Amino acid sequence: MRIIVKAFATLREIFGGTGILYLELPEGSTIKDLLEKLREQYGSNLDVSGFVDENPSVKILVNGREITYLDGLGTRLRDGDSIAFIPPVAGG
């Protein structure tokens, strides 16, 4: 299945370009699987940005709904899903 990942703020810079990734994942993949795949690809840069598993300060949305109100990191993804990673920002 194919999903769209949209990164915000500091994460956008780590993913590069527009911060939008199109990824192929096996059927039945979860948010946790997606995080592992991203970590393989972007390595420690993700951790530097504070983007680590279960960091409650980074909001993860699936089709606009936060995963806290779905099944958390176990939320199953479907073909065409749009996932947003939204870290906190402090500029003013």
Next chain:
Amino acid sequence: MVTRSPLYHRSQVDKLSLEELERYDRQLRLLGFDVESQLKLKRSRVLIVGVGGLGSAAALYLASAGIGFLRIIDDGYVELSNLNRQILYNTGDLGRRKVEVAAKRLRELNPEIEVEALGERLTEENVKQILSDVDLAVDCLDNFRARFILNDACVELGKPLIHGAIYGAEGRLMTIIPGRGPCLRCLIPREPAEHDKIPVLGPLPGVIGALEALEAIKVITGLGEPAVGKLIIIDGMDLSFYRIEVRRNPGCPACGKIKIEGI
């Protein structure tokens, strides 16, 4: 430093002059907004923490809306690299203390109001005193550390806080009413790393600062529905808007012990 303009009449907080009725004519025409709403703004005391990109927009709109007393605090001086977004300042202001330039500009914009300028940094030591005699605070800061100091004091003193922040072409907004909804530590439980000299497209702090002013006006007058427990996220790159629910964290070190207001 408090300077009162000749037009300022603090004693007349129970009525509006003919000039005020004309100055605020367009907002007085708004459905649900009447003379009593305007008097609530006139009697209100608001703290704006930071007069950079967010604070420029928020302060200009709050001054023009007729907030009776504005206290602005910032220890910065106007720099050339501020001017892509900090619309309170002109090129001729380079090197001058921001709060002094800002206070002058705000008094010129609206001589009916009182503006107090504090050229210092908000710290754990001074925050409670600075907050003690205001009704509401507007977070126009540029770092997490000071935001948490402000949040914790607002929660402790029960003062509403309008949170705004930006990065690049993105903005965030949430209205915090202690006891009624989540606070900044519920939203951001783990303190993130600080970033110096972040990228900013000028209109973004303008948009978020203006929305912070709007939220402050709503909280003070009771108009509409403030974004309590709702994080607003704006991505200027594709103009997408998100509104996500944020819940109180029962274990929050700042607001976890406050009782929930009966709803």
